[in-house]
Amino acid sequence: MPRSYDTLRSARWFAPDDFRSFGHRSRVMQMGYAPTDWVGKPIIAIVNTWSDANQCHSHFKQRVEDVKRGIFQAGGFPLELPAISLSESMVKPTTMLYRNFLAMETEELLRSHPVDGAVLMGGCDKTTPGLTMGALSMGLPFIYLPAGPMLRGNWRGQVLGSGSDAFKYWDQRRAGQLSDQAWQEMEAGIARSHGTCMTMGTAATMMGIAEAVGFTLPGASSIPAADANHVRMSAECGRRIVEMVWDDLTPASMLTRANFENGIACAMAMGCSTNAIVHLIAMSRRAGHPVTLDDFDAASRRVPVVANIRPSGDTYLMEDFFYAGGLPAMLERIRGHLKTEARTVNGRTLGQNIEGAEVFNDDVIRPLANPIYAEGALAVLRGNLAPDGVVIKPSACAPHLLQHTGRALVFDDYPALKKAVDDPELDVTGDDILVLRNAGPRGAGMPEWGMLPIPTKLLKQGVKDMLRLSDARMSGTSYGGCLLHCSPEAAIGGPLALVRTGDRITVDVPARTIHLEVSDDELARRKAAWTPPPARYERGYGWMFGRHILQANEGCDFDFLETGFGRPVPEPDIF
Missing domain, CATH: 3.50.30.80 (IlvD/EDD C-terminal domain-like)
Structure with missing residues (x-):
């Protein structure tokens, strides 16, 4: 049965007839909103990882407006909350250093603001695990909006895949086999649109895992960033999160270990990035349903690689994967390896979401009898x-x-x-x-x-x-x-x-x-x-990182952020 307005978290900020709530209401009105904009409505945070330095998320300036449109259509009130962007190409020394920073920021943004649910906008490698880790720890209803892959690269009539072909041709250049002119042409042709790497790199892997675990709308992870379907999906995320809040569909009420086991099976079938292990372990531990290296290795013995996408495959890219049926079609093909009863953010089970999904190109998404690799990717x-x-x-x-x-x-x-x-x-x-x-x-x-x-x-x-x-x-x-x-x-x-x-x-x-x-x-x-090397950082975030980071087999989370480290953080005092 749907919740009533007075049970919403945001009502604690805005509903009481007291001095503090007067301040909250007046400051929202200061921004030009009237009480009819928020009274009786769930307030939805849109955690947006857009920045001028993140090429993968350059379309998020527009997509956030599409999400807001959907929230308004469903009777909610959106609040955009920017978060650290983490561009894989630009951030040094590594975005991995800041994944947990994003997780902390997401958790605290949601905790400290008057919000009832969240749309998480990410895609570039560490943003998927960082956003979802933080939201899992906070425990509010959330839905993940994947940035989507960019269009295929092109150079002198050849299809280029980000990363994979760059590494290959760089070796040719180092060996003296590629001219300066050819290399410059390749620089201009390998990344032709907004969106994430269009190979099965960490971005595509983690967006696919997010869908398989149940955090996205069906099919959302495969849509190219430049496709009009992506605009429509973004608005639908806004509409759906409002329904999730009224239904109180929290991570705790939705997730079991089966969700994360589905993420592992999906990763293997995709020919996933090795980074999937570190991130999915961390996400599962945040949810209180931990998976381990042994779970990945056991799945690798059972689940074949069927997505013929570079770098495990030798021909196709994510745009081809989408046209071939996308993730729902691949999951339907490996249905026997999935826990189909696992629930997802649209309120249905994974099995229901993929029922009847078709593969339109058997060379892009291979039949189980003809995989590109008989065992799993890792x-x-x-x-x-x-x-x-x-x-x-x-x-x-x-x-x-x-x-x-x-x-x-x-x-x-x-x-x-x-x-x-x-x-x-x-x-x-x-x-x-x-x-x-x-x-x-x-x-x-x-x-x-x-x-x-x-x-x-x-x-x-x-x-x-x-x-x-x-x-x-x-x-x-x-x-x-x-x-x-x-x-x-x-x-x-x-x-x-x-x-x-x-x-x-x-x-x-x-x-x-x-x-x-x-x-x-x-x-x-x-x-x-043996003597240990000197500490790399002596102050600030790096100092904290060096003292609290867990090892790779434990997901590289901070020890003090894991489920069970201490009692749950109480709701903020708003009096």
Whole structure:
């Protein structure tokens, strides 16, 4: 049964006949609104991550007006609340450093303002997990509005995919195979519209996961940002959140562990970004339904990659995925791997939302009998080098590297690595394993350094892939034999800190193992001699980050923000 106005959270601010409420009402009237604009209506926050520095969200200036239109149409009152934007391309040293900042900001924006529900506007990599983590902790009804992918890139008649093709052609340029003119033309053609990366990078992965978990309207995550369907979807988000508030459809009343298990299955079938693991673990822990690395690895054994989208696929991009039926069609195709009873923000179950969804191109969204990769997109390896796991994307790795033993070539920081890989005299072969450490959560904020560049010397010899190991992340648009998120990280004394150049490392992806061929006694001696690196930050947000960040296998959230850390935060005192 729908709620009455006096039970709405915002009514505490505006309904009483007292001095404080007089102040609230008069200040809203100061902005030109009349009591008829808000009395008897739910107040909806629109948390907007637009900024002039975020190319992926440049259309949000207009989309927020579309959301407001929908809220007004449904009888609500919208309040736009800007939040930190987190442009993946522009923010340094890494947006991962600020994902939890956005989560904190979202939670506190919703807590401190007179709002009853929220529309969360995001898309560029960290905005999806950051916004939803904060909203989950606050607990108000919310709906997620994904930015949508940009249009296909184009260069000299070739279709370009952001990130994936940039990495590929950059290697050709480093090898002397691409002219300055060609490179400049590519710069102008690879990103032709607003919207997120149109490959199956972290942005597309996390928007798809948000839909599979139940946070978006059906089909919302696949719509290209420049498509008129995106405008209509934005207005529908505004209408739907008003209904959600009246129905009191909160995360606690909607979510179970099944929702997040659906997110994992979806990620595997999409050929997801490796970053999906860190973000979905963090989101699930905020909701009180934690999933783990083991859940991802178990799903990878069952769920094949059926979305033929770069970088796991070799041809298509997100625009093609949308035309082929989008996420509902892919989810219908893997229905047997889903918990279809899980509820979603439109009030229906996931099973009901995808019922009858059709695939219009079997090469873009493959049948289960003809996947592009028989197992899932990710694998989690463990061993004496990574007791708490290391992640690899086997669907985007050269097959001969899935079982490999090689000599370690170790670098303690990224500048040293970057300098070395362009040295024509570097002692390296394609059988070696490049190792970068001190790039994990505490060591460096966990930037996307994990796709270590193949040495120029090897590129000129025709080497296209080699094993690379780090405690960093990599871009979801990246590919290759990259072993990532090594936990525990080197900066806190994990085994990665003890590796030396010349050590032998054995990787066996089918067996899910990684082993440093060094005796336990020798590792103990190295550990006794190890000293931690100095703290990167001595003040401010970075100082707090370094003291409270959890490891990659725990989602890299702040320990004090997780569910169960302390009693729930009370409602703000408005008297």
